[in-house]
Amino acid sequence: MAQPRLIVVSNRIPTGEAPSGGLVVAVHDALKACGGIWIGSSGKPVDTPDPGLRTISSAPYRRLAFDLSHDEYEGCYLGYSNAVLWPLFHHRADLISVDPDHARTYREVNDRVAGLIASVAEPDDLIWIHDYHFLPLAAALRKRGLSNRIAFFLHIPFPTASDMPALPEQGLMSGWLAAYNLVGLQTNRDVSNCQDFLRGSGKVKPLAGGVMQYKDRHFVLRSFPIGIDVDSLATAAADADTAALRLGEGERLILGVDRLDYSKGLPNRFEAFGTYLSRRAPDDPRATLLEIAPPSRQDVEAYKDIRQELETMAGSVNGEHAELDWTPIRYIRRNMDRSLLAGLYRRAEVMLVTPLADGMNLVAKEFVAAQDGADPGVLILSHFAGAAEQLDAALMVNPYDLIDVAKAIDKALKMPLHERHARYLSLIATIREFDIKWWTDTFLAALQDLAPMPAQDSAAYEQLA
Ligand code: ADQ
DSSP, rough: OOOOOEEEEEEEEEOOSSSHHHHHHHHHHHHHHHEEEEEEOOOOOOSSSOSOOEEEOOOOSSSEOOOHHHHHHIIIIIIIIIIIHHHHHHHOOOGEEEEEEEEOOOOHHHHHHHHHHHHHOTTTTTEEEGGGGGHHHHHHHHHOOOEEEEEEEESSSOOOOOTGGGGGTHHHHHHHHHSSSEESSSSSSHHHHHHHHHHHHTEEEEOOGEEEEEEEEEEEEEEEOOOOHHHHHHHHEEEEEEEETOOOOOEEEEEOOOOOOOGGHHHHHHHHHHHHHHHHHSSSOOEEEEOOOOOTTTSSGGGGHHHHHHHHHHHHHHHHOTTTOSEEEEEOSSSHHHHHHHHHHHHHSSSEESSSSOOOOHHHHHHHHSSSSTSSOOOEEETGGGGGGTOTTSSSEOOOOHHHHHHHHHHHHHEEEEEEEHHHHHHHHHHHTTTTHHHHHHHHHHTTSSOOOOOOOOHHHHTTT
């Protein structure tokens, strides 16, 4: 069967010539194979936005960018996407900042972007939309009469049915999702949360095999756990030069790598490491926690305090436990080059991945891919990372329980080679089987299997988009 053309829509598009990073490379490969178009925002807001799409590159496929005005950036990106949807979907309804103007701008931007997509889409194109910035986009495309096969993939967790009522627009959500042919989530837990919500909305009836019925049409809801490019990470890790990282004689390395975000549980992690240090026996070797966490989204209110909180906590743990020749927490607030990061994964004996909520967490998978199979490190993984559903051979922890995490650190540092090895073999087998190529291939095959959605009364979509 001939491969239809693919249109990918994501908040950001790579602007450089050589895309890097797992998802970007995977989408790049899929677009190269099918031909197609990648559409995304140009990043920062501009004073006089171009009303159309700007071509960033034309080969081997087209990359097209749309501009956001300052009001659109503030209302849609900062306001609704990152100060309502992100906290709500990460079970932090206490942090949401409800503003009807932001909700209106979010829907208006989606509607405008739908017009731009409609101006380049052809009837047989597959359209693949990424993430929470674009939940209503399919409804806005259907309103314009597009019957294409349209899929959505949510990179972050789906909220529980009890969190969802905090969203003033929750009444629209089932209609937004039902306008897609295929809705992909990271884990089975997300699918079950989404099913509970849809069933509870009274508008959607789950049928067999992930098929959902909304009014007189159907859509499919399934999990597609995202993976990584294992070989490129393993090669980068083996080739990296990490000599600049100097540790004392016998000092052990524990690593944390995150965007600075409240969902990543960093204060809990630092506190748990402090608890480990307080409980450690005098003749245990020294362990240093190297945390690499560059700030993100600093324009959003809820992000302003985390940096301060973390620096205070690092200072307090170091003040209590440091020696003249040892600083237990080293905290780097800069972005790290990917190949150096891969080398650090390989050098670390223990990796702490302890989010309070996370769609998947690719860092956990990257750490495993980077290991030397003859002497692998140990992954400590939160139950609340999406990756926990697949990586049950990691040391699983409850990140809220400081003693549980402290005990896991102790166990990981003392784990004998045969146990590290057995756990590693199980983890790497899973990561290899469900890699990034599996993810794009499986997702696109599932979409291609579905029939286009017959054009319907566009008035039904007017109220949604
Ligand atoms: P993120 O929240 O950004 O992504 P994550 O999956 O952990 O989180 O990382 C994405 C990429 O960023 C990884 O390739 C990682 O190497 C890189 N990265 C993270 N911290 C870094 C640092 N300090 N320096 C350099 N690079 C760093 C969202 C969801 C996740 C989901 C992904 C993909 O929140 O849950 O796994 O999308 O679907």
